[in-house]
Amino acid sequence: MSSSRAAWCSAGRPRGAQHKEYREYKAVKAHFRRAMRRCGEQFMTELDHKLEYDSVHDSVSFWWTVNLRKRGSGADIGGGINFDGNMYRSREKITEQWAKYFKDLYTPSSSPDFDSHWEYVVRQEVKEQT
Structure with missing residues (x-):
């Protein structure tokens, strides 16, 4: 082949x-x-x-x-993906959940580990790209 x-x-x-x-x-x-x-x-x-x-x-x-x-491998191909205890199977819903995950990930928080300088750098990069 x-x-x-x-x-x-x-x-x-x-x-x-x-x-x-x-x-x-x-x-x-x-x-x-x-x-x-x-x-x-x-x-x-x-x-x-x-x-x-x-x-x-x-x-x-x-x-x-x-x-x-x-x-087996434990993988359930095509079985969907679990976000916050909810199972999502459609491509649109999975995409929405990933968007929500990354939005939450990059949203400023009150955590003492939050790096405000890094947020500023990323915002500047995004402004330059758009």
């Missing part, structure tokens, strides 16, 4: 089916994705068979495999 991508890049990364390099790169990329999908499906099938077998014949191995799979 890397050689077809390199050929496509060296041709100037043309777009459209009329370009040979583009067609070849997309075909190789699709073949690679199909192969990866097949490997993933095969792995999951083998894991299912192993769990089925181990659940009857080897409970230690069964629970070891289950617990290993259960731990």
Whole structure:
């Protein structure tokens, strides 16, 4: 796949089916994705068979495999993001919450650690940019 991508890049990364390099790169990329999908499906099938077998014949191995799979990374891709105990899933709401977070972060506070000189420097930079 890397050689077809390199050929496509060296041709100037043309777009459209009329370009040979583009067609070849997309075909190789699709073949690679199909192969990866097949490997993933095969792995999951083998894991299912192993769990089925181990659940009857080897409970230690069964629970070891289950617990290993259960731990995972803990990441919930696409699950949203939590701000102040509220879960936000839409792009607009997440963007609003990040804006609110940074606004609060850079708003002067009564904290003894607040650096008013740094606030002044940043305000001057912003004025110069606008």
